[in-house]
């Protein structure tokens with residue numbers, strides 16, 4: 039955990055950083071968040087994360103708390119003050135502080151902003167990626183606007199906890215047709231039996247992962263055939279490879295689904311290569 043947090047215009051010691059009890063994020067989950075991977079102290083995939091933040095806010099009719107330029111400066115300052123080179127930056131913007139009522143406050147209040155920065159042990163992450171991870175599956179039970187990155191994550195919390203109790207690191211949601219939508223905090227991918235890279239299309243009720251989007255480009259540039267097309271749990275188990283993407287997981291091979299091995303249960307060459315290519319590009323384009 040890093041030492042300094044940003045709360046509503048001020049950098050403070052993280053242990054002493056508090057939000058108001060009537061913050062609508064706390065009371066009603068009325069807010070959004072973004073997570074940036076940090077490489078060499080710089081924000082990865084900046085355009086994708088800023089664009090999604092603006093879209094999430096606009097869908098909820100919460101104003102941007104400041105211009106993109108000003109926000110970039112604040113985010114960088116948060117990274118600098120914490121002295122973090124490799125890590126994750128968390129930004130939360132809620133509708134603000136107002137007496138608890140479901141409808142928006144009648145007199146507009148300023149959005150509330152919190153930023154924290156955490157260190158990541160890249161060596162440990164690489165070791166985990168080399169081993170691959172297990173996922174479980176869980177019935178899709180989230181609301182219909184998973185394209186908005188809201189702080190309302192109770193379903194995801196329960197799914198992740200169930201995954202952890204089963205010895206897995208991620209839970210894949212499965213819709214009523216038996217098709218995987220995405221993970222509780224990542225997007226889901228396979229290299230199918232024909233060698234085609236597949237991930238769910240964004241017409242589905244999923245978060246438009248920024249890492250997913252970057253990896254689509256990376257994979258196409260590297261000459262892979264990529265299809266944004268759903269796959270079933272059975273297809274994933276029978277696939278050559280499976281993996282997840284996200285700002286935290288980057289590109290992380292999946293070797294077990296509900297206790298069954300994916301292919302021979304070992305990390306495959308495609309996911310490993312894509313992980314390396316993604317990280318190279320993210321490092322080179324971070325700001």
Ligand code: PLP
Pocket residue numbers: 073220221222223224225245246247248249250283284285286
């Ligand atoms: N899907 C969900 C539900 C998530 O919470 C996340 C990240 O937190 C992702 C996908 C991956 O998104 P990104 O690559 O933008 O981190």
